[in-house]
Amino acid sequence: MQAITWRDIDTVLLDMDGTLLDLHYxxxxWLEHLPQRYADTHGVSRAMAEMEMRPxxxxxxxxxxxxxxxxxSTELRLPVRELKLETAHLIAMRPHADAFLAAVRQAGKxxxxxxxxxxxxxxxxxxxxALAPYFERLISSHDYGFPKESQNFWSALRDDIVFDPARSLFIDDTLPILRSARAFGIAHLLAVREPDSRKGPKDTEEFSAVDSYLELLQGL
Structure with a gap:
């Protein structure tokens, strides 16, 4: 991965799941716990639960x-938020993400x-x-009514926080979202090499990728 030219960046936009947090949770x-709870609640086999959920x-x-x-919750007739709490012990920050966040804030970005x-x-x-203290804002795409895959999201974000795409860094683990950001004009883009610590590295195709957040501190 090429070193980031930090003097060219004012705003750092960061995804959460798979980027700052381990995607294993x-x-x-979604792939193990919820299908099993669906099967248990609705009295079907695990295989049938997966077959009904897949479409x-x-x-x-x-x-x-x-x-x-x-x-x-409506589609599956399950209390999904409450079920997410049953596996909340698996929520974990990716290695050195907190050190990276602290350094970026300290650098005035x-x-x-x-x-x-x-x-x-x-x-x-x-x-x-404890992610919240590192951020100026915590924005959910639900606030705007459009996912990050949509250009409408990026337009709403620019109207909301007033940032220069040409002087912004965006890190995300989802390639279609990175492509959407690129189409909007975000100049500095990074994927994540290993979003899920249990699944190993993935191909990030045309995007440079973060292997370790410590790599990003050079020149900050």
Whole structure:
């Protein structure tokens, strides 16, 4: 990964899940815990639960509904927020993310969290990990009514916080979201090499990727 030219950056935009927090919590919840609780509650097999849930996942991927706990509670007839608390012990910050956040703040950069996570999901995470003090703002895409995959999100963000895309760094673990940011004009983009600590590195395709947050401190 090439060193960041920090003098060219005023604003640091950061995703949460898979970027600052280990994605293992979310992957375990959605792929393991929730299907099992669906099976238990509705009296079906685990295989049947996954078969019934799969079309809903495929239909809503990349939309705001995909990230909305209220939507999934209604669709699955389950108290999803309460179920997320059952595995909250798995919520963990990625290595050295806190040191990176502290250093960026100390360097005088604007630091803003932008997440597709529903506000209820965000609150569950913040109860377990002390992220809030590092940020000027904690923004959920639900505040704007558009996911980060949409250009409408980025327009709403610029109107809200007034930032220069050409002088902004954005880090996210989702490639379609990084491509959306690039289309909007965000000049400095980084993916995350290993969002889920249990799944190993992934191909970040055309994007440079963060292996360790300590790498980013050079020249800050």
């Amino acid at each position: 979310d992957n375990h919840f 809903l996942f495929e239909k809503n991927a990349g939309t705001l509904n995909w990230y909305c706990l209220d939507f999934w 604007r630091v803003i969290l932008i997440t597709n996570a529903h506000r209820d999901s965000l609150s569950v995470k913040l109860e377990r990990v």
